[in-house]
Amino acid sequence: MTVTSLDGAEEIRVLLVEDDTDIAEEISAELKSRDFCVTVAETGSAGLEQALTGQYNVMIVDRMLPELDGLSLIETVRQKGGRTPVLVLSALGAVDDRVNGLKAGGDDYLTKPFAMVELIARIEALLRRPDDTRQTILRVGPLTMDLIDRTVKRDDREIELLPREFRLLEYLMRRPGQILTRAMLLEEVWNYRFTPQTNLVDVHIGKLRRKVDAPGEQTLIHSIRGAGFTLQSSD
Amino acid sequence: MLKKLLQSDRLALFRTARFKLGLAFALAMLGTIVVQFSLTYTQMTSFEFRRSGQVLNGEMKLLLAMTPEHLEYVIRERATDDLRLVVNEAGIFTASHQPIAGELRTWPDGLVADGKLHNIVMEPEEGSPYTLRFLAARTPDGHILVLGRSLHVLDEQKLMLRHASLVTLVPIVFFALLAGTWLSHRALTRVKEMHEAVDLIMQGDIHERLPAGTQQDELQRLAGSVNRMLDRLEQLMRDMRSVGNDIAHDLRTPLARVRVGLERALSGPQALSAEDLRAVIERAIGNLDQCFSIITALLRLTEIDNSKGRAAFAKIDLAALVYDIVDLYEPIAESEGIEFLGLCPEKKISVNGDRDLLIEMLGNLVDNAIKFTPAGGRVRISVSMTGHHPFIAVEDTGIGIQPDERQAVLSRFYRSDKSRHIPGSGLGLSLVASILRLHNAELKILDAQPGRPEKGVCFLVIFPVSDFV
Numbered sequence: 153m154t155v156t157s158l159d160g161a162e163e164i165r166v167l168l169v170e171d172d173t174d175i176a177e178e179i180s181a182e183l184k185s186r187d188f189c190v191t192v193a194e195t196g197s198a199g200l201e202q203a204l205t206g207q208y209n210v211m212i213v214d215r216m217l218p219e220l221d222g223l224s225l226i227e228t229v230r231q232k233g234g235r236t237p238v239l240v241l242s243a244l245g246a247v248d249d250r251v252n253g254l255k256a257g258g259d260d261y262l263t264k265p266f267a268m269v270e271l272i273a274r275i276e277a278l279l280r281r282p283d284d285t286r287q288t289i290l291r292v293g294p295l296t297m298d299l300i301d302r303t304v305k306r307d308d309r310e311i312e313l314l315p316r317e318f319r320l321l322e323y324l325m326r327r328p329g330q331i332l333t334r335a336m337l338l339e340e341v342w343n344y345r346f347t348p349q350t351n352l353v354d355v356h357i358g359k360l361r362r363k364v365d366a367p368g369e370q371t372l373i374h375s376i377r378g379a380g381f382t383l384q385s386s387d
Numbered sequence: 388m389l390k391k392l393l394q395s396d397r398l399a400l401f402r403t404a405r406f407k408l409g410l411a412f413a414l415a416m417l418g419t420i421v422v423q424f425s426l427t428y429t430q431m432t433s434f435e436f437r438r439s440g441q442v443l444n445g446e447m448k449l450l451l452a453m454t455p456e457h458l459e460y461v462i463r464e465r466a467t468d469d470l471r472l473v474v475n476e477a478g479i480f481t482a483s484h485q486p487i488a489g490e491l492r493t494w495p496d497g498l499v500a501d502g503k504l505h506n507i508v509m510e511p512e513e514g515s516p517y518t519l520r521f522l523a524a525r526t527p528d529g530h531i532l533v534l535g536r537s538l539h540v541l542d543e544q545k546l547m548l549r550h551a552s553l554v555t556l557v558p559i560v561f562f563a564l565l566a567g568t569w570l571s572h573r574a575l576t577r578v579k580e581m582h583e584a585v586d587l588i589m590q591g592d593i594h595e596r597l598p599a600g601t602q603q604d605e606l607q608r609l610a611g612s613v614n615r616m617l618d619r620l621e622q623l624m625r626d627m628r629s630v631g632n633d634i635a636h637d638l639r640t641p642l643a644r645v646r647v648g649l650e651r652a653l654s655g656p657q658a659l660s661a662e663d664l665r666a667v668i669e670r671a672i673g674n675l676d677q678c679f680s681i682i683t684a685l686l687r688l689t690e691i692d693n694s695k696g697r698a699a700f701a702k703i704d705l706a707a708l709v710y711d712i713v714d715l716y717e718p719i720a721e722s723e724g725i726e727f728l729g730l731c732p733e734k735k736i737s738v739n740g741d742r743d744l745l746i747e748m749l750g751n752l753v754d755n756a757i758k759f760t761p762a763g764g765r766v767r768i769s770v771s772m773t774g775h776h777p778f779i780a781v782e783d784t785g786i787g788i789q790p791d792e793r794q795a796v797l798s799r800f801y802r803s804d805k806s807r808h809i810p811g812s813g814l815g816l817s818l819v820a821s822i823l824r825l826h827n828a829e830l831k832i833l834d835a836q837p838g839r840p841e842k843g844v845c846f847l848v849i850f851p852v853s854d855f856v
Binding site: 315316342355358359 | 669672679683687711715718719722743746747
């Protein structure tokens with residue numbers, strides 16, 4: 153689960169604006185253990201100053217902050233032309249809060265309490281946003297997906313997929329090597345905003361995996377315990 | 388001190404509401420009597436006028452039909468009964484108003500021989516003036532026949548009526564005052580009783596109810612409404628209390644497990660291996676996650692219940708909604724060995740709603756249906772119309788819900804005895820109910836296959852009449 157920066161060697165700088173010292177400490181310890189370079193700001197205004205002066209690859213901003221609230225901070229940064237991706241953290245989980253968070257210029261929204269893997273997966277997703285969506289053929293290891301003919305091949309073996317399986321695999325193939333949590337998949341693939349009580353995503357992934365990874369073949373769709381799934385080829 | 392206060396209170400009440408009501412009653416009574424008397428009075432007058440007119444005209448017609456000699460004889464001698472009884476004055480005059488025959492010797496002032504009735508006040512030399520009704524007409528031989536009828540009968544009747552009215556007025560007003568005070572006293576006593584009951588309730592005795600009498604009057608109906616409202620409030624308070632207890636219990640159980648697990652890991656007899664510790668921590672996180680999911684569901688419920696805005700409402704195609712749900716849940720139904728069908732009519736059916744909430748609602752219903760249906764069963768979700776109402780039905784072949792449990796399953800944290808072993812927050816159906824309340828939709832719970840042992844359950848979501856259909 154290591155994250156390599158987009159251009160290889162350079163380290164990834166994260167700005168964390170969070171006033172709860174316990175949570176800030178936990179998050180920065182987790183990020184540092186993954187070789188991120190973390191700067192913590194404990195107030196909104198300190199965070200804004202850092203965001204405007206420092207060079208960051210991604211920002212994590214809590215909504216409720218002393219001096220300047222998180223949403224105003226993000227709005228100010230965006231007004232001044234800052235395009236750094238922002239993950240909004242909040243104890244407010246209501247749908248409206250989420251919408252407001254995204255409207256203010258946040259790129260993703262995570263409700264407290266969250267699992268650390270969820271946070272890491274989302275930061276990774278923000279850092280590696282698929283930039284070229286005009287590609288018509290996706291390739292990951294032996295897998296080839298033709299978005300125009302809507303066909304999928306593993307080496308020469310044609311894989312028959314239902315439309316929903318195709319959609320899911322396309323999402324995975326656009327983010328190879330990236331950890332995708334269940335919540336992310338539900339939100340992005342099915343446009344679902346709530347947590348179903350059953351293991352829906354696991355069943356969908358299981359079905360897809362049986363078609364993609366035939367017996368004897370190298371496993372491409374991996375489950376990551378306690379976190380989610382990833383599509384990765386060892387080649 | 389208290390007694391004095393009470394007395395002054397009672398006096399004040401007498402001075403105000405009770406007495407005012409009594410007085411108003413008496414005044415209303417008085418008004419009625421006055422109206423009645425004046426109506427009787429005018430009716431009597433007009434009746435008597437009409438009658439005297441008819442009598443005079445009739446008599447005149449009879450007399451004019453006689454020969455002049457016979458007429459003169461009749462008038463002079465007052466020879467007919469009618470002339471004696473109903474006509475008080477009669478006389479024959481020349482065209483220049485000189486008396487010829489009859490006891491009326493002078494031409495009444497202002498009388499015109501035009502065949503019409505004239506009221507003329509006579510002023511005799513002795514006695515008070517009186518009114519006579521006269522009718523004068525020309526006879527065939529050029530004379531004038533005058534007939535007069537006294538109105539003294541009417542005057543006497545009027546006088547009697549006036550006297551009677553004045554005499555009866557006093558006891559009637561007195562009676563009205565008494566009755567009014569008594570009636571208002573009765574009504575106000577009931578208001579006072581209600582007032583006292585409300586005071587008791589306000590002091591915290593929520594079981595107290597307004598006194599219920601036997602009469603079906605407005606006051607009683609009001610008391611009934613208030614009592615029903617109190618019943619509902621009491622029920623809500625009970626629910627809230629039990630929800631509080633349920634939340635505490637549902638959170639306590641996993642938290643207790645976390646505590647026990649961690650405590651044992653920390654102070655157990657021998658140190659645990661890293662792997663065992665990891666397992667303990669994972670279990671702890673799992674239990675904490677359950678707590679969070681309960682809290683999240685509760686907050687979500689509150690959010691939906693409190694949201695008045697329907698800003699996110701739009702035209703939602705029910706078939707597309709069902710398609711999405713089937714798409715999402717089909718694999719899981721398949722892995723549970725359950726047949727999952729979605730049925731939509733060809734005609735497009737749309738409602739006004741919030742897609743995310745409706746998906747969440749259907750997701751909960753389908754989730755439930757799959758959870759409670761054994762392998763080999765069937766879950767069916769269908770869209771159709773009943774009358775002008777679009778509806779969605781989610782049916783399964785599971786354990787079913789007893790009729791007496793159907794209301795309860797929608798309340799928070801309710802879990803039927805049969806489903807205790809199946810995991811869940813117990814909030815799914817309350818969430819469904821809240822979402823449907825927001826959409827003004829109705830939720831009905833029916834047997835999916837009545838009469839069969841595996842009767843299953845059918846959740847029927849009936850939307851309000853839609854403009855989009």
